[in-house]
Amino acid sequence: MISPKKCFNVLKEHNINFFTGIPDSSLKPFTSYITDNTNKYNNVIAANEGACIALALGYYLATNEIPFVYMQNSGLGNAVNPLLSLADKKVYKTPMLLMIGWRGEPGIKDEPQHIKQGEVTLTMLENMEIPYVILNENENIAIKQLQTIIADTKEKSIPHAIVAKRVLFESYTLQTKISSDYEMSREDALKIVVDSLEDDAIAVATTGKLSRELFEYREAKGQTHDKDFLTVGGMGHSSSIALGIALAKKNRSVYCLDGDGSILMHTGALATIGNLAPKNYFHIIFNNGAHESVGGQPTVGFDIDFLKIADAFLYKNRKTVTNKKELLDALYELNGVEGPILLEIKVCINSRKDLGRPTINPIDNKVNFMKNLKK
Numbered sequence: 525m526i527s528p529k530k531c532f533n534v535l536k537e538h539n540i541n542f543f544t545g546i547p548d549s550s551l552k553p554f555t556s557y558i559t560d561n562t563n564k565y566n567n568v569i570a571a572n573e574g575a576c577i578a579l580a581l582g583y584y585l586a587t588n589e590i591p592f593v594y595m596q597n598s599g600l601g602n603a604v605n606p607l608l609s610l611a612d613k614k615v616y617k618t619p620m621l622l623m624i625g626w627r628g629e630p631g632i633k634d635e636p637q638h639i640k641q642g643e644v645t646l647t648m649l650e651n652m653e654i655p656y657v658i659l660n661e662n663e664n665i666a667i668k669q670l671q672t673i674i675a676d677t678k679e680k681s682i683p684h685a686i687v688a689k690r691v692l693f694e695s696y697t698l699q700t701k702i703s704s705d706y707e708m709s710r711e712d713a714l715k716i717v718v719d720s721l722e723d724d725a726i727a728v729a730t731t732g733k734l735s736r737e738l739f740e741y742r743e744a745k746g747q748t749h750d751k752d753f754l755t756v757g758g759m760g761h762s763s764s765i766a767l768g769i770a771l772a773k774k775n776r777s778v779y780c781l782d783g784d785g786s787i788l789m790h791t792g793a794l795a796t797i798g799n800l801a802p803k804n805y806f807h808i809i810f811n812n813g814a815h816e817s818v819g820g821q822p823t824v825g826f827d828i829d830f831l832k833i834a835d836a837f838l839y840k841n842r843k844t845v846t847n848k849k850e851l852l853d854a855l856y857e858l859n860g861v862e863g864p865i866l867l868e869i870k871v872c873i874n875s876r877k878d879l880g881r882p883t884i885n886p887i888d889n890k891v892n893f894m895k896n897l898k899k
């Protein structure tokens with residue numbers, strides 16, 4: 525296995541000092557080490573992977589130094605446009621190093637949302653003509669690979685990729701903790717929200733632990749899952765999925781159960797929601813200020829004002845709560861109020877270590893959910 529510290533030091537020795545990316549579980553030890561050893565101006569956790577490529581381009585233009593971009597392979601979709609229309613050798617010919625966590629690697633068991641992405645990851649890089657190396661598990665070999673690919677990146681002045689398998693780095697725990705002393709965990713708040721939903725209300729849950737917690741709470745209550753759409757992949761798109769449902773099913777209340785990292789990834793969706801103004805749309809953000817599912821690296825969720833954003837995007841009602849009483853009061857006050865409504869719930873990071881995963885596969889979830897919508 526590879527030491528995050530040694531990998532980081534190789535990059536620093538070659539004058540690679542600027543990092544940007546979206547945290548990934550496969551890269552968690554390494555990106556956590558970067559977070560602990562780099563200030564926020566030189567390690568920018570951006571809104572989405574496409575923005576990371578643009579940031580890297582800007583840094584290169586200003587310094588003539590190679591930037592380093594990290595992401596999960598699912599993020600390649602967000603990065604394709606700027607990689608081809610900006611950084612490509614036929615446009616601005618920009619040297620940058622990409623480290624890509626390889627979820628869904630063929631032959632390795634993984635979650636359903638990663639399978640197809642894992643199958644096509646290397647093909648995508650080849651089709652984009654981005655040279656790549658699959659980092660070796662032997663540390664000495666891996667260091668030589670890093671040194672070679674850095675030299676190639678400098679020589680050819682185009683993006684190069686380092687593909688990292690799921691279990692590659694030695695364990696490292698993030699030391700930079702998010703300051704969060706809020707009363708409720710996300711799961712605590714979710715249970716209160718679920719208990720307040722109308723019998724025929726629809727819930728669209730964002731990717732990550734929130735969908736898993738929703739599934740487990742329905743199980744604990746002996747309820748079915750046919751009113752819940754679990755957005756297992758496509759981070760940032762649950763709000764638009766919920767909008768599509770709300771526009772087509774005006775007689776059903778639709779609740780988008782979102783996260784701060786998710787909503788930041790594609791914030792522009794809020795403008796569309798506010799403009800179309802579906803009266804049955806309820807947007808609930810569980811804000812813990814972190815990418816918790818992939819290591820706990822910070823988002824800007826605690827540093828910005830979601831209510832002002834929602835106001836600018838024409839949401840009709842907006843509210844922030846920080847404890848159980850405020851949440852119960854807000855749910856009571858908003859009952860029967862026309863949407864679109866945005867309710868931000870500030871929560872602490874405190875997920876159960878024994879949190880399971882949905883036992884229903886995505887296709888069955890879709891089929892059952894669509895049957896419910898036909899009622």
